[in-house]
Amino acid sequence: MSDIGLNLRGTSPYVTDPANTTYFIPSGDVYPVTRGGFTFGTTAQGSNAQDRDRNAGIDARLAGVSYNGSAAKTECELDLSAGNYDIQLACGDYSYTRATIVVEVLDNTISRFTINGATTGSNRWLDALGAQHDTTWVPSSAEAKLNQSISSGTLKFKIGDGVSTDTGYLAHIRATTSAGGGGTPSRARTIFVMP
């Protein structure tokens, strides 16, 4: 069974990562990096990818964030075994007052779903279903997950919309092996969240 969470932030020692998670610094962790039992990394990034440490006093998975300060996307890859996975996200920023969230999840080249929206203020995060949470949130394996087929064995995710500056804002992504469900949707799903 695979269970891996990537906590995006600015520096590695900022917080202690919980079990089954590790840190990921997209601007520096160029693919392939092996850490936390998995191989992952950034495959493409814009000229102004921003990784930040925000608050070490909250859940470690929400302590940092990665976004794009330029009109570009940061493209990342996580190697998995082919199969069905529950995908969970935490998109938002402890500090920024209105984070513009654009995070796309793909099965290699095939788009699975996109979170597209904004938080209503700082200290807010959107989960993989688009629901908003505050700093009391402790992302757990039981909630807010989208079951997806990753038949290629390559989970990709893109941070930012590639058009505007200051978009993206991914704090945490988790993939957990799922017994069933998933399947291949006829088209990619986009979850719009209106603040």
Next chain:
Amino acid sequence: MDKHMIASGAIVNLEGLRRDMRANAFEYLARLNAGQSLTDIALLIFNNSTQYIRRVEQMYRAERVNEAKSSLLAEGLAVDSSVTPAMLDTFAAKLLAVAQTENRAIIKTAADISAVAAATLRALPFAP
């Protein structure tokens, strides 16, 4: 593919793997000091070392998969550096051996974890 890309890619990939192996060895000791469970750390060592083996086999040997590429690699290395294909082979073999040692380690105690980490750091010194 351009010979310089093949040559520099092979060096970068192997050096990146060496850095990851060292960094993870330090992380095992940090997790041990932080009181994480032996089972979790042992599983992490096994999973990481499985990934190391996969990386050596896929990334490095793929560059040498046929004679044409091998020839380009040798030519690129000759132009760009004093590194020889034989040196790269030795480097890859060493990384693979260390990864296999980690992968096969029987871990039951904290001392076992310390020993695995120490052996990796000793085998892969900071400045090879």
